[in-house]
Amino acid sequence: MELSSLFIREFKINWDKVPEYSFLHSIPAIRSLDTFRFENPVTFFVGENGSGKSTMIEALAVAYGFNAEGGTLNYNFSTYAETYDLASALHISKGIHRPQAGYFFRAESFFNVATAAEQYGTKYGGKRLHTQSHGESFLSFFQEFENRRGIYIMDEPEAALSPQRQLTLLLIISEMAKTGSQFIVATHSPILLGLPGADIYSFSNGEVSPVSYEETESYQITKMFLENREKLFDELFED
Numbered sequence: 001m002e003l004s005s006l007f008i009r010e011f012k013i014n015w016d017k018v019p020e021y022s023f024l025h026s027i028p029a030i031r032s033l034d035t036f037r038f039e040n041p042v043t044f045f046v047g048e049n050g051s052g053k054s055t056m057i058e059a060l061a062v063a064y065g066f067n068a069e070g071g072t073l074n075y076n077f078s079t080y081a082e083t084y085d086l087a088s089a090l091h092i093s094k095g096i097h098r099p100q101a102g103y104f105f106r107a108e109s110f111f112n113v114a115t116a117a118e119q120y121g122t123k124y125g126g127k128r129l130h131t132q133s134h135g136e137s138f139l140s141f142f143q144e145f146e147n148r149r150g151i152y153i154m155d156e157p158e159a160a161l162s163p164q165r166q167l168t169l170l171l172i173i174s175e176m177a178k179t180g181s182q183f184i185v186a187t188h189s190p191i192l193l194g195l196p197g198a199d200i201y202s203f204s205n206g207e208v209s210p211v212s213y214e215e216t217e218s219y220q221i222t223k224m225f226l227e228n229r230e231k232l233f234d235e236l237f238e239d
Contacts, residue, residue, distance in 0.1 A: 007102075007151040007182050009093045010037040011060060017089035024086055027052040028206035036208065038184070040199040041177040045186040046216050047203030053186040054155050056203070058106070059086035060184065061153045066104035099182075101150035105157055139165060139172075146172060149180040158189035166191040190218040 012035045018024055025031055030052040045053040062068050062084065139161075145152075158166050166189055173183055174195060187193060193200060193216055202211045213219055225232060 005097060005180060006038055006041065006095045007097070007099050008038055008060070008064065008184070009095055010035060011063070011093070012036075012091045013086070014089045014091065018085050022085045024055070027055065029053075029203035029208050030056060030086070032207045038182075038199075040197070041181065042173060042183045042195060042198040043185070044193055044195075044198055044200045045184075045203060046188070046193065046200060046211070046218060048217070051203040053203045055086065057153060057155045057184065057186045059090060060092070061104040062087035063090040063092055064102075064151070064153070066102070066153065069106060099150040101145050101148035103145065103150070103152050105152070105154040139168060143172070146176060147179075149176075150182075152176075152181060152183050154183065154185045154187075156187055157185065158187055158192060163191060170195055188218050190216070190222045193218055 013033055015034075027050075029047065033056075045057060047053045058068065068084075157169060161169060170192055173185075173192075177183060185192065193213055200211050200213060200216060201208050202216065204217075
């Protein structure tokens with residue numbers, strides 16, 4: 001996929017538009033950003049809770065035109081969005097093509113999105129989302145969009161999925177990216193992060209920087225646990 005074909009090529013933050021009292025100034029990784037350029041159809045943001053990756057994902061989605069709680073570009077409901085200050089300060093450079101579809105997924109508000117889908121009379125996989133499990137409804141949605149070239153922004157999608165279903169999502173992302181879709185994903189999942197060829201950026205140590213798969217904490221901690229489980233348990237639970 002050529003860089004000119006990306007739906008979001010870069011974003012810039014105009015810090016003059018962010019109020020001085022905003023909590024955004026207290027998030028070092030985000031405060032370090034002025035310009036960010038996407039160079040890959042699949043980009044992962046990683047970092048510890050509170051590092052700013054989800055805040056950046058939500059602001060980017062809202063600035064692009066998505067509803068703050070998630071959904072397609074046509075969804076228009078929201079109870080609260082704490083990232084409007086950042087979203088209003090973002091300038092997004094879009095690609096030369098318009099997406100055929102788009103979706104912003106937030107695990108924590110997917111129930112509200114499913115409720116809105118019912119009100120809109122929308123079904124995925126031929127079923128109402130509320131009649132399916134969280135994981136089933138999430139995968140039903142993506143299987144519905146598999147053949148539609150689009151922009152997909154996701155915040156911790158693994159929260160809805162078992163490890164087996166994360167592998168299914170990994171395959172879906174890989175195939176959709178090959179046919180022109182763009183994914184921007186905040187995740188802790190060592191399974192999703194293992195997607196070959198994806199770019200990974202860490203929101204750690206007060207900056208946003210590229211890292212390899214093996215350098216992510218998700219990989220390192222999972223590997224350490226699997227290889228040293230009994231020793232770790234002995235140390236954690238010793239009397």
